Amino acid sequence: MTYNILYLCRMEINLKTDEYFMRQAIEEAKKALEFDEVPVGAVIVCGNSIIARGYNYVEHLNDVTAHAEMQAFTSASDHLGGKFLNECTLYVTLEPCVMCAGASYWTRIKRIVIGAADKKNGYREIGKKILHPKTNIEFGCLETECGKLLSDFFKDKRK
Amino acid sequence: MTYNILYLCRMEINLKTDEYFMRQAIEEAKKALEFDEVPVGAVIVCGNSIIARGYNYVEHLNDVTAHAEMQAFTSASDHLGGKFLNECTLYVTLEPCVMCAGASYWTRIKRIVIGAADKKNGYREIGKKILHPKTNIEFGCLETECGKLLSDFFKDKRK
Numbered sequence: 001m002t003y004n005i006l007y008l009c010r011m012e013i014n015l016k017t018d019e020y021f022m023r024q025a026i027e028e029a030k031k032a033l034e035f036d037e038v039p040v041g042a043v044i045v046c047g048n049s050i051i052a053r054g055y056n057y058v059e060h061l062n063d064v065t066a067h068a069e070m071q072a073f074t075s076a077s078d079h080l081g082g083k084f085l086n087e088c089t090l091y092v093t094l095e096p097c098v099m100c101a102g103a104s105y106w107t108r109i110k111r112i113v114i115g116a117a118d119k120k121n122g123y124r125e126i127g128k129k130i131l132h133p134k135t136n137i138e139f140g141c142l143e144t145e146c147g148k149l150l151s152d153f154f155k156d157k158r159k
Numbered sequence: 160m161t162y163n164i165l166y167l168c169r170m171e172i173n174l175k176t177d178e179y180f181m182r183q184a185i186e187e188a189k190k191a192l193e194f195d196e197v198p199v200g201a202v203i204v205c206g207n208s209i210i211a212r213g214y215n216y217v218e219h220l221n222d223v224t225a226h227a228e229m230q231a232f233t234s235a236s237d238h239l240g241g242k243f244l245n246e247c248t249l250y251v252t253l254e255p256c257v258m259c260a261g262a263s264y265w266t267r268i269k270r271i272v273i274g275a276a277d278k279k280n281g282y283r284e285i286g287k288k289i290l291h292p293k294t295n296i297e298f299g300c301l302e303t304e305c306g307k308l309l310s311d312f313f314k315d316k317r318k
Contacts, residue, residue, distance in 0.1 A: 062242045063233050064265035065224065074222050083221045098289055099265065102258030106223035126289055130257055 016048050018091070018113050022142045025091040025115070028055040028068060029149055035060055039149045042068040042092040044076040044085065044109075051088070052076035068092060069100040073107055085109040086134070093146040095122035095139075101130045111136045115146025175207050177250070177272050181301045184250040184274070187214040187227060188308050194219055198308045201227040201251040203235040203244065203268075210247070211235035227251060228259040232266055244268040245293070252305040254281035254298075260289045270295045274305025 021043055028041025032055040044052040054071030058064055069092055077083050085107040093115040096104065101123035104112060112135060123130050180202055187200025191214040203211040213230030217223055228251055236242050244266040252274040255263065260282035263271060271294060282289050290296065
Protein backbone atom coordinates (compact mmCIF):
# COMPACT_ATOMS: atom_id res chain seq x y z
CA MET A 1 0.00 0.00 0.00
CA THR A 2 2.77 2.41 1.05
CA TYR A 3 4.62 1.43 -2.10
CA ASN A 4 1.55 2.22 -4.23
CA ILE A 5 1.13 5.69 -2.72
CA LEU A 6 4.81 6.47 -3.19
CA TYR A 7 4.58 5.23 -6.76
CA LEU A 8 1.56 7.44 -7.46
CA CYS A 9 3.28 10.46 -5.88
CA ARG A 10 6.36 9.89 -7.98
CA MET A 11 4.22 9.53 -11.07
CA GLU A 12 2.49 12.82 -10.28
CA ILE A 13 5.84 14.57 -9.79
CA ASN A 14 7.20 13.04 -12.98
CA LEU A 15 4.18 14.14 -14.95
CA LYS A 16 4.58 17.77 -14.04
CA THR A 17 8.03 18.45 -15.48
CA ASP A 18 8.82 21.07 -18.10
CA GLU A 19 8.73 18.26 -20.67
CA TYR A 20 5.23 17.29 -19.56
CA PHE A 21 3.94 20.82 -20.10
CA MET A 22 5.83 21.23 -23.37
CA ARG A 23 4.13 18.06 -24.62
CA GLN A 24 0.84 19.78 -23.85
CA ALA A 25 1.99 22.78 -25.90
CA ILE A 26 2.89 20.37 -28.72
CA GLU A 27 -0.66 19.00 -28.55
CA GLU A 28 -1.86 22.58 -29.10
CA ALA A 29 0.49 22.96 -32.07
CA LYS A 30 -1.03 19.81 -33.57
CA LYS A 31 -4.46 21.44 -33.38
CA ALA A 32 -3.08 24.30 -35.52
CA LEU A 33 -1.85 21.68 -38.01
CA GLU A 34 -5.37 20.29 -38.32
CA PHE A 35 -6.41 23.73 -39.62
CA ASP A 36 -3.40 23.94 -41.93
CA GLU A 37 -1.91 26.70 -39.78
CA VAL A 38 1.80 26.98 -38.96
CA PRO A 39 2.03 24.52 -36.04
CA VAL A 40 2.82 26.58 -32.96
CA GLY A 41 1.19 25.86 -29.61
CA ALA A 42 1.35 27.25 -26.10
CA VAL A 43 0.13 26.56 -22.59
CA ILE A 44 0.34 28.71 -19.48
CA VAL A 45 0.91 27.05 -16.14
CA CYS A 46 0.18 28.44 -12.69
CA GLY A 47 0.62 26.45 -9.48
CA ASN A 48 1.45 23.32 -11.46
CA SER A 49 -1.85 23.46 -13.40
CA ILE A 50 -2.53 24.50 -16.97
CA ILE A 51 -4.74 27.59 -16.85
CA ALA A 52 -4.65 28.54 -20.53
CA ARG A 53 -4.01 27.04 -23.94
CA GLY A 54 -3.59 28.51 -27.39
CA TYR A 55 -2.55 27.62 -30.91
CA ASN A 56 -1.73 29.66 -33.95
CA TYR A 57 -4.92 30.60 -35.79
CA VAL A 58 -3.76 33.58 -37.85
CA GLU A 59 -4.89 32.46 -41.30
CA HIS A 60 -8.37 31.34 -40.29
CA LEU A 61 -9.07 34.55 -38.42
CA ASN A 62 -7.22 36.80 -40.90
CA ASP A 63 -5.65 38.30 -37.82
CA VAL A 64 -1.91 38.65 -37.23
CA THR A 65 -2.52 38.98 -33.50
CA ALA A 66 -3.88 35.42 -33.24
CA HIS A 67 -0.54 33.82 -32.35
CA ALA A 68 -0.65 30.94 -29.85
CA GLU A 69 0.99 32.97 -27.08
CA MET A 70 -1.31 35.97 -27.48
CA GLN A 71 -4.38 33.83 -27.14
CA ALA A 72 -2.87 32.06 -24.14
CA PHE A 73 -2.04 35.41 -22.44
CA THR A 74 -5.60 36.66 -22.92
CA SER A 75 -7.05 33.39 -21.69
CA ALA A 76 -4.75 33.13 -18.65
CA SER A 77 -5.53 36.69 -17.55
CA ASP A 78 -9.21 36.01 -17.97
CA HIS A 79 -8.85 32.88 -15.83
CA LEU A 80 -6.94 34.68 -13.09
CA GLY A 81 -9.00 37.87 -13.21
CA GLY A 82 -5.87 40.01 -13.48
CA LYS A 83 -3.53 41.12 -16.24
CA PHE A 84 -0.27 40.13 -14.50
CA LEU A 85 1.06 36.60 -14.91
CA ASN A 86 4.02 36.99 -12.55
CA GLU A 87 3.40 33.58 -10.97
CA CYS A 88 3.00 31.78 -14.29
CA THR A 89 5.12 29.94 -16.85
CA LEU A 90 4.52 30.04 -20.58
CA TYR A 91 5.47 26.91 -22.54
CA VAL A 92 5.65 27.59 -26.24
CA THR A 93 6.84 25.33 -29.04
CA LEU A 94 8.55 28.12 -31.03
CA GLU A 95 10.57 31.14 -29.87
CA PRO A 96 8.15 34.07 -29.55
CA CYS A 97 8.20 36.83 -32.15
CA VAL A 98 8.65 40.50 -31.21
CA MET A 99 4.89 41.03 -30.81
CA CYS A 100 4.49 38.08 -28.43
CA ALA A 101 7.67 38.87 -26.49
CA GLY A 102 6.42 42.46 -26.22
CA ALA A 103 3.10 41.19 -24.86
CA SER A 104 4.95 38.97 -22.36
CA TYR A 105 6.68 42.11 -21.07
CA TRP A 106 3.33 43.63 -20.13
CA THR A 107 2.20 40.44 -18.37
CA ARG A 108 5.44 40.37 -16.29
CA ILE A 109 5.36 36.59 -16.72
CA LYS A 110 7.71 34.73 -14.39
CA ARG A 111 9.17 32.22 -16.82
CA ILE A 112 9.10 31.29 -20.49
CA VAL A 113 10.12 27.81 -21.65
CA ILE A 114 10.77 27.62 -25.38
CA GLY A 115 10.96 24.61 -27.70
CA ALA A 116 12.50 25.43 -31.08
CA ALA A 117 14.49 28.58 -31.81
CA ASP A 118 13.29 30.94 -34.56
CA LYS A 119 16.31 32.38 -36.29
CA LYS A 120 14.20 34.44 -38.69
CA ASN A 121 11.42 35.97 -36.64
CA GLY A 122 12.37 35.24 -33.03
CA TYR A 123 12.50 38.15 -30.60
CA ARG A 124 16.26 37.65 -30.09
CA GLU A 125 16.86 38.96 -33.60
CA ILE A 126 15.84 42.36 -32.22
CA GLY A 127 17.21 42.05 -28.73
CA LYS A 128 16.78 40.40 -25.36
CA LYS A 129 15.82 43.75 -23.81
CA ILE A 130 12.30 43.18 -25.11
CA LEU A 131 11.51 40.83 -22.22
CA HIS A 132 10.58 41.96 -18.74
CA PRO A 133 13.69 41.96 -16.51
CA LYS A 134 11.98 39.57 -14.08
CA THR A 135 11.15 36.99 -16.77
CA ASN A 136 13.38 33.90 -16.81
CA ILE A 137 13.91 32.17 -20.12
CA GLU A 138 14.80 28.59 -20.99
CA PHE A 139 15.47 27.37 -24.48
CA GLY A 140 15.58 23.91 -25.98
CA CYS A 141 12.83 21.99 -24.18
CA LEU A 142 11.85 19.17 -26.60
CA GLU A 143 13.53 21.29 -29.28
CA THR A 144 13.77 18.46 -31.83
CA GLU A 145 10.10 17.50 -31.60
CA CYS A 146 8.93 21.12 -31.68
CA GLY A 147 11.20 21.92 -34.63
CA LYS A 148 10.21 18.80 -36.58
CA LEU A 149 6.54 19.78 -36.49
CA LEU A 150 7.48 23.03 -38.20
CA SER A 151 10.01 21.65 -40.69
CA ASP A 152 7.57 18.89 -41.75
CA PHE A 153 4.84 21.50 -42.23
CA PHE A 154 6.98 23.72 -44.47
CA LYS A 155 8.38 20.69 -46.35
CA ASP A 156 4.79 19.69 -47.18
CA LYS A 157 4.00 23.25 -48.31
CA ARG A 158 6.94 23.26 -50.74
CA LYS A 159 5.82 20.03 -52.44
CA MET B 160 -23.10 77.32 -57.94
CA THR B 161 -19.69 76.37 -59.37
CA TYR B 162 -18.12 78.27 -56.54
CA ASN B 163 -20.17 76.28 -54.00
CA ILE B 164 -19.17 72.92 -55.50
CA LEU B 165 -15.52 73.92 -55.55
CA TYR B 166 -15.83 75.11 -51.99
CA LEU B 167 -17.37 71.82 -50.91
CA CYS B 168 -14.70 69.82 -52.77
CA ARG B 169 -11.96 71.81 -51.10
CA MET B 170 -13.63 71.33 -47.74
CA GLU B 171 -13.75 67.56 -48.35
CA ILE B 172 -10.05 67.50 -49.30
CA ASN B 173 -9.18 69.60 -46.29
CA LEU B 174 -11.10 67.33 -43.98
CA LYS B 175 -9.09 64.28 -44.96
CA THR B 176 -5.66 65.40 -43.88
CA ASP B 177 -3.46 63.57 -41.37
CA GLU B 178 -4.70 66.01 -38.77
CA TYR B 179 -8.30 65.12 -39.54
CA PHE B 180 -7.63 61.43 -38.97
CA MET B 181 -5.53 62.07 -35.88
CA ARG B 182 -8.44 64.00 -34.45
CA GLN B 183 -10.51 60.88 -34.95
CA ALA B 184 -7.88 58.88 -33.07
CA ILE B 185 -8.05 61.48 -30.29
CA GLU B 186 -11.81 60.92 -30.13
CA GLU B 187 -11.03 57.23 -29.55
CA ALA B 188 -8.55 58.12 -26.81
CA LYS B 189 -11.28 60.16 -25.11
CA LYS B 190 -13.46 57.03 -25.04
CA ALA B 191 -10.68 55.27 -23.10
CA LEU B 192 -10.71 58.21 -20.67
CA GLU B 193 -14.42 57.68 -20.03
CA PHE B 194 -13.50 54.21 -18.72
CA ASP B 195 -10.59 55.58 -16.69
CA GLU B 196 -8.13 53.84 -19.01
CA VAL B 197 -4.85 55.41 -20.15
CA PRO B 198 -6.11 57.60 -23.02
CA VAL B 199 -4.68 56.14 -26.22
CA GLY B 200 -6.73 55.90 -29.39
CA ALA B 201 -6.20 54.68 -32.93
CA VAL B 202 -7.90 54.61 -36.31
CA ILE B 203 -6.92 52.77 -39.47
CA VAL B 204 -7.55 54.42 -42.83
CA CYS B 205 -7.77 52.77 -46.21
CA GLY B 206 -8.63 54.66 -49.40
CA ASN B 207 -9.31 57.84 -47.42
CA SER B 208 -11.92 56.13 -45.21
CA ILE B 209 -11.70 54.96 -41.63
CA ILE B 210 -12.10 51.19 -41.62
CA ALA B 211 -11.25 50.47 -37.98
CA ARG B 212 -11.13 52.18 -34.61
CA GLY B 213 -9.75 51.18 -31.25
CA TYR B 214 -9.00 52.54 -27.82
CA ASN B 215 -7.02 51.24 -24.90
CA TYR B 216 -9.15 48.89 -22.82
CA VAL B 217 -6.50 46.91 -20.93
CA GLU B 218 -7.76 47.42 -17.37
CA HIS B 219 -11.39 46.65 -18.05
CA LEU B 220 -10.57 43.48 -19.94
CA ASN B 221 -7.66 42.48 -17.67
CA ASP B 222 -5.83 41.87 -20.91
CA VAL B 223 -2.46 43.40 -21.82
CA THR B 224 -3.14 42.73 -25.50
CA ALA B 225 -6.09 45.15 -25.55
CA HIS B 226 -4.07 48.17 -26.70
CA ALA B 227 -5.80 50.56 -29.11
CA GLU B 228 -3.60 49.55 -32.05
CA MET B 229 -4.09 45.80 -31.52
CA GLN B 230 -7.84 46.16 -31.55
CA ALA B 231 -7.67 48.37 -34.63
CA PHE B 232 -5.44 45.83 -36.47
CA THR B 233 -7.86 43.00 -35.71
CA SER B 234 -10.85 45.10 -36.74
CA ALA B 235 -9.23 46.38 -39.96
CA SER B 236 -8.23 42.88 -41.07
CA ASP B 237 -11.73 41.67 -40.33
CA HIS B 238 -13.14 44.53 -42.41
CA LEU B 239 -10.82 43.84 -45.36
CA GLY B 240 -11.04 40.05 -45.14
CA GLY B 241 -7.24 39.73 -45.19
CA LYS B 242 -4.44 40.00 -42.66
CA PHE B 243 -2.26 42.42 -44.63
CA LEU B 244 -2.82 46.16 -44.27
CA ASN B 245 -0.25 47.23 -46.87
CA GLU B 246 -2.61 49.87 -48.31
CA CYS B 247 -3.55 51.29 -44.94
CA THR B 248 -2.40 53.99 -42.52
CA LEU B 249 -2.56 53.70 -38.75
CA TYR B 250 -3.10 56.93 -36.82
CA VAL B 251 -2.30 56.51 -33.16
CA THR B 252 -2.15 59.13 -30.42
CA LEU B 253 0.88 57.57 -28.66
CA GLU B 254 4.02 55.93 -30.05
CA PRO B 255 3.34 52.17 -30.24
CA CYS B 256 4.97 49.85 -27.71
CA VAL B 257 7.08 46.87 -28.77
CA MET B 258 4.06 44.55 -28.87
CA CYS B 259 2.04 46.86 -31.12
CA ALA B 260 5.02 47.68 -33.34
CA GLY B 261 5.69 43.94 -33.60
CA ALA B 262 2.07 43.38 -34.63
CA SER B 263 2.36 46.17 -37.23
CA TYR B 264 5.30 44.27 -38.74
CA TRP B 265 3.09 41.26 -39.42
CA THR B 266 0.37 43.46 -40.99
CA ARG B 267 2.95 45.06 -43.34
CA ILE B 268 1.06 48.33 -42.83
CA LYS B 269 1.98 51.06 -45.31
CA ARG B 270 2.21 54.00 -42.96
CA ILE B 271 2.00 54.86 -39.27
CA VAL B 272 1.28 58.42 -38.13
CA ILE B 273 2.06 58.99 -34.47
CA GLY B 274 0.95 61.76 -32.09
CA ALA B 275 2.98 61.87 -28.88
CA ALA B 276 6.32 60.13 -28.40
CA ASP B 277 6.68 57.55 -25.61
CA LYS B 278 10.17 57.81 -24.19
CA LYS B 279 9.56 55.05 -21.65
CA ASN B 280 7.72 52.30 -23.49
CA GLY B 281 7.86 53.31 -27.15
CA TYR B 282 9.22 50.81 -29.66
CA ARG B 283 12.17 53.08 -30.47
CA GLU B 284 13.64 52.30 -27.06
CA ILE B 285 14.31 48.82 -28.42
CA GLY B 286 15.05 49.70 -32.01
CA LYS B 287 13.57 50.85 -35.30
CA LYS B 288 14.25 47.41 -36.83
CA ILE B 289 11.03 46.18 -35.23
CA LEU B 290 8.94 47.80 -37.97
CA HIS B 291 8.40 46.28 -41.40
CA PRO B 292 10.91 47.77 -43.87
CA LYS B 293 8.03 48.94 -46.08
CA THR B 294 6.28 50.83 -43.28
CA ASN B 295 6.68 54.61 -43.36
CA ILE B 296 6.60 56.45 -40.06
CA GLU B 297 5.66 60.01 -39.22
CA PHE B 298 5.95 61.51 -35.77
CA GLY B 299 4.46 64.60 -34.17
CA CYS B 300 0.99 64.88 -35.69
CA LEU B 301 -1.03 66.90 -33.14
CA GLU B 302 1.66 65.94 -30.67
CA THR B 303 0.72 68.57 -28.08
CA GLU B 304 -2.96 67.59 -27.97
CA CYS B 305 -2.17 63.88 -27.86
CA GLY B 306 0.43 64.35 -25.15
CA LYS B 307 -1.81 66.64 -23.06
CA LEU B 308 -4.50 63.97 -22.87
CA LEU B 309 -1.93 61.64 -21.30
CA SER B 310 -0.22 64.14 -19.00
CA ASP B 311 -3.60 65.37 -17.69
CA PHE B 312 -4.63 61.75 -17.05
CA PHE B 313 -1.50 60.94 -15.04
CA LYS B 314 -1.63 64.29 -13.22
CA ASP B 315 -5.14 63.43 -12.05
CA LYS B 316 -3.97 59.96 -10.93
CA ARG B 317 -1.22 61.44 -8.80
CA LYS B 318 -3.64 63.76 -6.94
